[in-house]
Amino acid sequence: MSTPAILVLCTGNSCRSHMAEGILRDKLGSGFRIESAGSRPAGYVHPLAIRALSEIGIDISGNRSKHLDEFLGDDIETVITVCGNADQVCPMFPGQVNRHHFPFDDPAHAEGGEEEQMVMFRRVRDEIQAVFGAYAAGRSDALKTR
Template identity: 55%
Template sequence: MDLPLLLILCTGNSCRSQIAEGLLKELADDLFTTQSAGMNPAKEVHPLAVKVMQEIGIDISQNYCKHINLFLDQKIDTVITVCDHADQSCPTLLSSIKRHHFSFPDPAEATGTEIEKLQIFRQVRDDISKLLLAYVAGRRDAVSA
């Protein structure tokens, strides 16, 4: 059975959406296929995003930044935007696609020492994790109902 495709979008696909993709693959790979993409993808997944995910046992080191156009010809079940720019500039998709928007600050814009930047990346990771735990619980409830 093919699982529904859940697409996570942000602008650069280097931090927030990659963190969310890693978390969802860990939390709910039995519910849906998770991919992430960007409206204007960066050249690489941010090294600090990789590092803070490794801290919680999730490896996103092989992930890469993808453009949303790679997915527009696929049957997308749900789109989750994790930054305001992606929400505002997301292409008009079929009305049958479920859309959710959650705004998180861009940790790539953090300034200071590496330790200070890591604190920001961890906070964003933890905030995304809390939200996705609740989202997955809701999807599981809906499936079992």
């Protein structure tokens, strides 16, 4: 049996999807393949997203911004969109079993100085952690009952 692949999508693949990827990877461990991508990737992972996750002990500094097309040939079991635009443009993946939409504000649009921006990054991180933590717990429970 292959490792289930979960793909988290947003538009820019610079903040929300990377935070969700890091949190899911942390919560689910090695039993799942977790990836993130964007419909119009920014080409970088936002430094404040990296910082926000490092504050909770998760390192995404090695992540890179990717286009969703990189995964079209992969066996993706679940697609989770974290913004409305990605939800609208999300293609069907061969073999895809599940699709979820959990929208979050985009912290890349936060205004002010770095510390003011970090307030929004932390809020969105905490919201993602709550939603994806619950999702991961449900997936883990389902595996235990098999």
